[in-house]
Amino acid sequence: xxxxxxxxxxxxxxxxxxxxxxxxxxxxxxxxxxxxxxxxxxxxxxxxxxxxxxxxxxxxxxxxxxxxxxxxxxxxxxxxxxxxxxxxxxxxxxxxxxxxxxxxxxxx
Amino acid sequence: xxxxxxxxxxxxxxxxxxxxxxxxxxxxxxxxxxxxxxxxxxxxxxxxxxxxxxxxxxxxxxxxxxxxxxxxxxxxxxxxxxxxxxxxxxxxxxxxxxxxxxxxxxxxxxxxxxxxxxxxxxxxxxxxxxxxxxxxxxxxxxxxxxxxxxxxxxxxxxxxxxxxxxxxxxxxxxxxxxxxxxxxxxxxxxxxxxxxxxxxxxxxx
Numbered sequence: 001x002x003x004x005x006x007x008x009x010x011x012x013x014x015x016x017x018x019x020x021x022x023x024x025x026x027x028x029x030x031x032x033x034x035x036x037x038x039x040x041x042x043x044x045x046x047x048x049x050x051x052x053x054x055x056x057x058x059x060x061x062x063x064x065x066x067x068x069x070x071x072x073x074x075x076x077x078x079x080x081x082x083x084x085x086x087x088x089x090x091x092x093x094x095x096x097x098x099x100x101x102x103x104x105x106x107x108x
Numbered sequence: 109x110x111x112x113x114x115x116x117x118x119x120x121x122x123x124x125x126x127x128x129x130x131x132x133x134x135x136x137x138x139x140x141x142x143x144x145x146x147x148x149x150x151x152x153x154x155x156x157x158x159x160x161x162x163x164x165x166x167x168x169x170x171x172x173x174x175x176x177x178x179x180x181x182x183x184x185x186x187x188x189x190x191x192x193x194x195x196x197x198x199x200x201x202x203x204x205x206x207x208x209x210x211x212x213x214x215x216x217x218x219x220x221x222x223x224x225x226x227x228x229x230x231x232x233x234x235x236x237x238x239x240x241x242x243x244x245x246x247x248x249x250x251x252x253x254x255x256x257x258x259x260x261x262x263x264x265x266x267x268x269x270x271x272x273x274x275x276x277x278x279x280x281x282x283x284x285x286x287x288x289x290x291x292x293x294x295x296x297x298x299x300x301x302x303x304x305x306x307x308x309x310x311x312x313x
Contacts, residue, residue, distance in 0.1 A: 019126070023133035028203045035200030039137060067197050089130060095123040 008095070012057045013088045017042055017050045022085045025060060025077035033073040051075065059084055137201075143209055143255070145302025146191050152296025154184050159288035166281055174228065181221055188217075205254050212254070216247040237283045241272035241290060248294070260298055267294040 013022055020040050025031060031039075037047050054060045059081030063074045077085065158180035165172050192210065196202060220240050227236050245268030252261030271290045275283045 016129070019130065020133050023130045024137050027134040027137045028201050029207060030202045032200035089127070092123040092126050092130075096127065099123065 008091050010084055010088050010091075012053060012059065013084060015050070017046070018054060019088075021047075021050060021054060021075075022059070022077065022081065022088075025075060026082065026085050030063075030074050030076050033075070036075065054081070057081075057084075143206060143302060144195060144306040145299040146195065147188055147213070148295055148299025148302060150187060150191060150299075151184065152291050152299055154187070155180065155295070156288040156291035159284050159291065163281070163284045163288070166284065174225070177224060181224065185217070209251055209254050212247055212250045216243050219243055235276065235279070237287050238272045238275035238279075241268050241275055241287065244290075244295070245269040245272065248298070255302070260302075264294045264298045 013019055017040065021036060024036060024039055033047070033051075036051075037044065040047065042050070051060065051062075055062055059078065061076045061078045063076070065072050065074065158177065161180075162173055162176055165176060196206075220243055223239055223243070224236060227239070245265045248268060249261055249265035252258065252265060268290060271286060271294070275286060
């Protein structure tokens with residue numbers, strides 16, 4: 001094998017925008033839609049599509065509430081999502097080690 | 109903003125870049141989730157005013173100490189809760205660090221309220237201010253760890269602890285003025301510094 005085996009990586013997380021959402025939520029308890037949008041720098045429509053994908057995969061939990069009579073959508077990374085994110089990071093680290101090993105062997 | 113739009117939209121070339129990207133997002137979001145110090149500023153001003161009023165009432169023997177502190181503490185709790193609520197709404201996020209800080213100060217606040225009211229009516233008497241000072245120092249010591257701030261741990265915490273020791277060693281009516289001075293030096297000043305740090309992090313984000 002000369003290349004990275006990306007099939008080992010979770011397809012749902014393996015998109016830069018969804019990865020950014022997962023990383024953001026992994027470091028926080030909860031985050032509102034507007035907060036994520038500001039931090040990620042995505043458009044409303046684009047962000048909604050990616051959040052929906054994560055919600056369908058049951059990686060994030062959505063809570064709709066009202067703050068000062070304004071509707072607010074709050075996202076939380078749930079247990080399944082956290083586990084998937086940790087596994088994704090673990091796989092990346094394994095791939096990195098693998099690539100370093102190949103690099104050393106090729107030099108030899 | 110955490111990653112740039114081009115960062116997000118580009119495909120990941122290798123695992124090292126992916127890991128660096130994850131680390132950057134997580135570090136930046138943690139950094140922007142710190143407290144704005146408003147509650148420290150509020151309590152620094154509010155409780156020092158309460159302490160000065162309490163000193164004046166004891167000089168003139170008005171015997172309103174318990175009512176005065178009852179008002180200061182209960183109004184303080186309400187305003188403090190409003191500050192936290194507003195802060196969270198404005199931030200649009202909650203983090204574990206914020207929850208830990210909230211729990212630390214809630215625990216310290218309940219302990220101090222119980223000691224202040226029940227203690228003053230039972231056995232503690234004039235030793236109360238020293239005990240309150242040492243509890244506040246402990247709150248700052250833990251908070252400093254959560255904020256990742258050495259100066260908060262060692263400047264504010266040690267200031268409160270030393271103040272508490274001095275209050276035990278030199279008891280008397282003046283300890284209430286020492287409490288007011290501690291509130292300004294070790295509560296208000298750290299609050300202002302935390303606020304300025306938060307402001308600059310907000311403008312960077």
